[in-house]
Ligand code: HEC
């Protein structure tokens with residue numbers, strides 16, 4: 001008979017040597033096979049063409065090739081659209097305009113898609129759009145015919161995601177492994193095999209504590225160093241206030257690391273040293289005021305110093321921006337950033353939600369001459385060495401402006417405009433040379449999980465010299481088009497009268 005005690009010990013054991021070594025051996029092999037299966041990932045096919053990049057960066061937010069999403073599936077769109085490719089050129093560059101021009105097809109899709117506004121891409125050339133359509137065509141065909149072009153006869157299928165056959169198989173294998181392991185243990189038990197005979201579990205646990213400490217420390221160091229080239233912190237900051245943030249980051253990191261290492265060593269060493277011992281009696285040591293005072297006051301002082309420096313840095317970053325700062329407006333919506341620049345006059349037109357319509361995405365008051373030269377580019381241009389105020393708004397849900405290289409992060413809150421001022425330190429080209437990667441682009445991303453296409457909510461940031469920036473501002477076409485009848489805008493007043501600032505709300 002196996003005693004009660006032994007049974008508990010046995011059921012705690014998973015794979016330590018048994019008299020009949022089969023079960024342990026079997027377990028380990030199964031474990032190895034299972035981990036191998038987990039490691040084999042699926043490979044992704046690479047499309048090098050520009051069209052792929054353009055599609056993924058700009059359209060994939062709302063469109064899938066083979067399936068409807070926020071917008072219609074784009075495979076063979078050209079065939080179903082009566083206007084063909086020429087229509088698509090116009091549509092992509094300014095879909096609101098196509099809709100308001102009275103185009104029947106445009107109106108129908110717009111209505112069908114619940115009047116969801118597609119972002120206009122005014123800077124896209126015909127060649128850009130050709131490249132996107134080619135990419136869609138090739139990829140769509142692959143999805144139907146297989147990559148070799150041999151028809152598989154399969155229709156476009158839904159991506160099973162996590163419930164793929166392969167994942168079910170892995171799950172099944174895991175179940176089988178666990179079952180077999182359990183069987184092996186039961187057999188050993190029935191045969192009266194004494195697992196862990198003569199092992200002092202208490203001592204073993206104590207040693208494992210030290211083992212865990214060493215293993216954990218090595219793993220922590222290894223992971224920090226092996227991924228260190230992914231840390232943005234190693235490249236330094238691309239903005240001026242970011243230098244201060246980095247400095248504080250490193251000071252905090254150093255303090256935290258020292259405390260982390262010391263406390264962990266003590267924690268595990270004490271667990272080892274003061275393990276249960278028949279011959280030792282615990283000392284009764286109820287309190288020590290001096291010790292308690294030290295471990296309360298020292299961290300309190302350190303934390304206060306860190307927090308005070310943090311508050312000082314933050315008030316500096318949030319201080320009133322200089323009067324000659326440039327301005328950009330970032331309008332967040334699911335799932336895009338709409339950028340607005342004040343135009344050559346440097347003044348924004350007011351925004352009024354009653355003015356929003358298919359032609360006026362942001363509801364800019366075009367009755368004001370300040371609003372008439374405002375423009376909406378596709379890339380966020382910033383001048384090097386000059387303060388720029390980001391004026392941040394959201395149209396639907398919470399989003400968050402995240403420009404990691406510039407150490408910028410600020411929520412975009414519906415109904416509550418926020419602000420962030422930064423001064424870029426390097427042009428994009430200088431940064432590319434600095435990090436030795438000529439493909440590099442700065443990026444604006446959304447840092448708030450705002451919905452299903454949150455992942456693709458990003459914009460390219462281009463930092464250029466101030467002269468180039470001013471040239472670029474001059475070269476941008478204004479969003480206001482005098483030939484369009486905007487909702488709530490007085491056509492006549494809009495033709496350049498400075499004082500016609502009233503919006504006709506009854507319109
Ligand atoms: C913010 C979401 C969004 C983005 C980004 C977007 N689209 Fe759209 N697109 C739509 C919606 C919604 C429609 C349906 C019409 C409407 O409501 O405006 C549409 C319609 C279309 C149509 C007409 C399709 C048809 O079947 O008639 C084409 C073509 C198209 N988009 C191409 C593009 C391309 C190319 C890009 C990238 C450069 C792009 N879209 C980016 C939302 C988007």
Ligand SMILES: [Cu+2]
Nearest residue numbers: 399446450457
């Ligand atoms: Cu978002």
